[in-house]
Amino acid sequence: MHDFPFFQKLIEEEIRNLSLPEQPSELYDPIRYMLTLGGKRIRPVLVLMSCEMFDGNISNAIHPAIGIEVFHNFTLLHDDIMDKAPLRRSKPTVHTRWNTDVAILSGDTMFVQACQLMLKTDQTCALPMMRHFLETAVKVCEGQQWDMSYQTAPKVSIPEYLNMIELKTAVLLASSLKCGAMIAKATEEDQQHIYDFGKNLGIAFQLHDDILDVYGDEQKVGKQTGGDIIANKKTYLLLKAQEVGTKDQQEELAHWLTVEKFDQNEKVKAVKNIFEKVRVKELSKEVMEQYFNKAIEAFDKISVASEKKSIVKSLAETLMIREK
Amino acid sequence: MHDFPFFQKLIEEEIRNLSLPEQPSELYDPIRYMLTLGGKRIRPVLVLMSCEMFDGNISNAIHPAIGIEVFHNFTLLHDDIMDKAPLRRSKPTVHTRWNTDVAILSGDTMFVQACQLMLKTDQTCALPMMRHFLETAVKVCEGQQWDMSYQTAPKVSIPEYLNMIELKTAVLLASSLKCGAMIAKATEEDQQHIYDFGKNLGIAFQLHDDILDVYGDEQKVGKQTGGDIIANKKTYLLLKAQEVGTKDQQEELAHWLTVEKFDQNEKVKAVKNIFEKVRVKELSKEVMEQYFNKAIEAFDKISVASEKKSIVKSLAETLMIREK
Numbered sequence: 261m262h263d264f265p266f267f268q269k270l271i272e273e274e275i276r277n278l279s280l281p282e283q284p285s286e287l288y289d290p291i292r293y294m295l296t297l298g299g300k301r302i303r304p305v306l307v308l309m310s311c312e313m314f315d316g317n318i319s320n321a322i323h324p325a326i327g328i329e330v331f332h333n334f335t336l337l338h339d340d341i342m343d344k345a346p347l348r349r350s351k352p353t354v355h356t357r358w359n360t361d362v363a364i365l366s367g368d369t370m371f372v373q374a375c376q377l378m379l380k381t382d383q384t385c386a387l388p389m390m391r392h393f394l395e396t397a398v399k400v401c402e403g404q405q406w407d408m409s410y411q412t413a414p415k416v417s418i419p420e421y422l423n424m425i426e427l428k429t430a431v432l433l434a435s436s437l438k439c440g441a442m443i444a445k446a447t448e449e450d451q452q453h454i455y456d457f458g459k460n461l462g463i464a465f466q467l468h469d470d471i472l473d474v475y476g477d478e479q480k481v482g483k484q485t486g487g488d489i490i491a492n493k494k495t496y497l498l499l500k501a502q503e504v505g506t507k508d509q510q511e512e513l514a515h516w517l518t519v520e521k522f523d524q525n526e527k528v529k530a531v532k533n534i535f536e537k538v539r540v541k542e543l544s545k546e547v548m549e550q551y552f553n554k555a556i557e558a559f560d561k562i563s564v565a566s567e568k569k570s571i572v573k574s575l576a577e578t579l580m581i582r583e584k
Numbered sequence: 585m586h587d588f589p590f591f592q593k594l595i596e597e598e599i600r601n602l603s604l605p606e607q608p609s610e611l612y613d614p615i616r617y618m619l620t621l622g623g624k625r626i627r628p629v630l631v632l633m634s635c636e637m638f639d640g641n642i643s644n645a646i647h648p649a650i651g652i653e654v655f656h657n658f659t660l661l662h663d664d665i666m667d668k669a670p671l672r673r674s675k676p677t678v679h680t681r682w683n684t685d686v687a688i689l690s691g692d693t694m695f696v697q698a699c700q701l702m703l704k705t706d707q708t709c710a711l712p713m714m715r716h717f718l719e720t721a722v723k724v725c726e727g728q729q730w731d732m733s734y735q736t737a738p739k740v741s742i743p744e745y746l747n748m749i750e751l752k753t754a755v756l757l758a759s760s761l762k763c764g765a766m767i768a769k770a771t772e773e774d775q776q777h778i779y780d781f782g783k784n785l786g787i788a789f790q791l792h793d794d795i796l797d798v799y800g801d802e803q804k805v806g807k808q809t810g811g812d813i814i815a816n817k818k819t820y821l822l823l824k825a826q827e828v829g830t831k832d833q834q835e836e837l838a839h840w841l842t843v844e845k846f847d848q849n850e851k852v853k854a855v856k857n858i859f860e861k862v863r864v865k866e867l868s869k870e871v872m873e874q875y876f877n878k879a880i881e882a883f884d885k886i887s888v889a890s891e892k893k894s895i896v897k898s899l900a901e902t903l904m905i906r907e908k
Contacts, residue, residue: 284726284730284733286729286733287726287729338688338689338692341685342685342688342689360684361665361732364662364665364666364688365662365666365725365732368662368692368695368725369722369725369726371692372721372722372725373722375699375718376718376719379711379714379718387703387707387710387711390699390703394696394699394700394703395700397696398693398696398700401611401692402608402693404689405610405689408610408685409608
């Protein structure tokens with residue numbers, strides 16, 4: 261069994277060795293740029309780890325693993341245009357450094373290349389895995405659309421929010437694990453279990469992110485807390501506070517969500533104050549833990565010896581306590 | 585053997601019956617809108633005609649045929665954003681009627697759906713056909729990038745231009761025919777011949793378009809001629825005139841390409857005057873006919889009885905003389 265850094269290194273090497281054409285450079289330079297911006301490479305590592313856990317041949321999984329990473333970066337590239345994000349990993353985004361047209365088209369090309377990489381595997385599983393990958397891709401697009409729609413929606417319910425983060429974030433993590441299992445020819449049941457593990461872990465992971473943005477240790481998280489509050493982002497915490505708050509608290513929240521000129525510190529302090537009164541941190545952690553437990557429950561059903569499962573399980577645990 | 589209108593009707597029916605999800609409506613409404621804007625449905629008809637010509641089962645080809653049409657419409661949707669086009673088939677473009685974000689994301693989703701449709705066929709050919717389709721998709725993206733780059737490039741050579749229209753337009757026509765042949769299990773040689781037929785026909789077709797924009801019958805073409813001249817579009821005609829013109833003529837062309845305020849009729853008349861002096865219409869027609877002949881040469885090599893080939897051949901001829 262290999263650990264996270266081992267697989268991470270393998271992925272970085274493969275990405276460095278990806279042979280992209282030189283021309284047209286305005287198409288391929290942004291792709292090279294995007295793929296070497298870094299990142300934790302969690303999704304491709306999950307493909308490889310899952311494949312190894314099910315006794316599969318890693319060499320059949322390496323290209324699909326890169327395919328999922330290329331797909332993930334394609335979604336980031338197009339999302340950055342939609343979010344008008346100037347920076348990604350402290351570097352200019354593609355649409356800022358080049359322009360929107362270049363960002364659209366190199367994103368499109370990345371998606372084609374992701375599909376090509378998904379097919380570079382054992383022929384018996386290429387087709388079912390491709391089908392599964394495309395189903396996932398549709399869900400990710402739907403998740404992004406819900407996310408955009410909710411930004412301007414007057415009201416978003418908690419089930420709607422949970423469905424959105426499942427589609428936008430969790431299914432690709434789940435799918436990464438399932439692809440590894442498919443390549444290793446795991447049973448249908450085990451494929452489903454590891455998918456459910458990834459999906460629930462992904463939702464827990466996103467809820468954790470929401471919590472960290474308000475309550476994280478700024479040094480460990482690597483950014484100032486309160487960013488979501490300042491930006492009026494509809495996180496689980498905000499939606500929950502809107503749901504359980506008293507009428508007065510709801511009105512105060514509505515005020516902070518609509519006021520255009522404000523002192524950032526004052527706004528964060530005021531909203532956090534309401535959060536505390538309605539115990540939103542505890543309520544959020546409770547739900548996060550429910551999803552985490554569901555994930556572990558699914559994982560425990562997988563019919564693989566526990567010593568082979570330990571690395572994936574401990575990775576899941578590490579991810580959840582990372583910057584708490 | 586069935587004719588063009590028969591297949592066209594079949595395609596229209598299939599597109600009407602495509603069951604797209606209702607929600608999120610901002611994702612799927614633009615897709616429905618785009619797919620029902622109309623068009624001649626040439627590409628999917630080519631898939632079906634080619635399949636039938638090689639004695640294949642049409643029912644295995646119908647979904648991939650729609651897949652190619654969905655892919656084609658995805659490229660139009662994203663191209664319209666890049667070209668800032670307000671209208672498509674006299675209706676508002678998606679990014680105009682909705683917005684750019686919606687256009688990017690519903691385009692992405694269309695591409696995923698195109699891939700899903702390509703896989704809905706006989707299992708023995710789904711994988712090789714998918715590979716071929718993805719190779720084509722990369723070429724189409726490259727063609728679009730060259731087209732964008734050439735719009736601002738100081739100088740574009742004729743080989744560069746021909747390569748661009750091959751990638752942007754011709755390979756998808758070629759690929760449509762090849763997919764039909766693959767589904768019908770035609771020999772590798774015949775697959776190559778019909779691909780070469782489509783590719784050369786596609787280039788001839790685009791050159792024909794360039795000629796029609798200047799010399800077409802306005803009533804038959806359905807739009808005013810001279811549009812490419814007014815927009816400084818680097819067509820075969822312009823590039824050829826720049827190549828073969830005298831120094832004076834080159835300078836006059838350069839003037840019309842850079843002057844910002846001008847009378848449209850005067851510009852068209854002046855440029856057409858140079859075109860006539862250097863016989864650019866005749867030179868363009870010559871090259872167009874060379875490509876058309878190459879197409880027919882490849883087609884004649886296909887080892888299928890000529891009575892089965894006649895419909896595809898006559899379609900090719902009809903397309904070339906359509907609005908002349």
